[in-house]
Amino acid sequence: MSPERSLDYAQMVLDNSSDAIVLMGLDYSVLAFNQSIQDTLKIYSGRVLKIGDDYKSFVTEQDKDVFFDIFQRAIAGESIQFERHSDHKGISIWFEYRINPTYDKEKHLLGVCLRAKNIDIRKKMEIKIQEQIHELQEIARIQSHEIRRPLANILGLLELLESGMPEDKINEIHSYLKESAKDLDLLVCEIVKRTAISFSK
Numbered sequence: 577m578s579p580e581r582s583l584d585y586a587q588m589v590l591d592n593s594s595d596a597i598v599l600m601g602l603d604y605s606v607l608a609f610n611q612s613i614q615d616t617l618k619i620y621s622g623r624v625l626k627i628g629d630d631y632k633s634f635v636t637e638q639d640k641d642v643f644f645d646i647f648q649r650a651i652a653g654e655s656i657q658f659e660r661h662s663d664h665k666g667i668s669i670w671f672e673y674r675i676n677p678t679y680d681k682e683k684h685l686l687g688v689c690l691r692a693k694n695i696d697i698r699k700k701m702e703i704k705i706q707e708q709i710h711e712l713q714e715i716a717r718i719q720s721h722e723i724r725r726p727l728a729n730i731l732g733l734l735e736l737l738e739s740g741m742p743e744d745k746i747n748e749i750h751s752y753l754k755e756s757a758k759d760l761d762l763l764v765c766e767i768v769k770r771t772a773i774s775f776s777k
Contacts, residue, residue: 596692599678602651604631607687616692620664636664650675650688659695670699715767726759 596613600606606629614625617634625634635643639662646656656675661668674691733753737746 594693596694597689598625598631599687599689600631600647601687602685604647605629606631613692619667636662638662638664646673646675647688650677651685653677659699661699669694670696711770715770718763718767718770723760723763726756726763729756730760 593610594612595610596616597610598606598613599608606625606627608627609625617623617625620636621634623634632640632643639660642660646658649656655677657673659670659672661670672693672695674693676689678686678689680686730753733749733756736749741749
């Protein structure tokens, strides 16, 4: 197979990947890329990525510090993977990044390969689940602590009623029972409401 044909197949493999991929030289110049990253960068920057472009010019202001740090770490031989939320010009997406040093056949450092995968659906689902877990933990706290107070009051007052006492004291205890029952009812209503909201999100 000719070198040209091999390059065509390599480009086909890159373009059929759902990940956005770009290979940068040590001076940040674009050496190779696939269609996915070109489409992504066009949405974010309004520009078309070309071989030889300075990739730094495509990095958003909010990502520059992180980008320069990971680029230098990759040049030093480190492989890096992390998740990052991008919010630029009203476009809000979660990406998973993988950055690796890239070498030629003689094991000389060629540059840095950046792969970005859109994980927005998965990440937002994870965040939603975490919020629901937090809400359920709060519901459990209310059930285990706050409900005990009016319930303990009711049980204590019932014991007093059963112990036998003057009529005026019985009426007073009835009023306390009603108050504690209302407190308990409010807490139960709050739990039901919070549970319904949590599971409707």
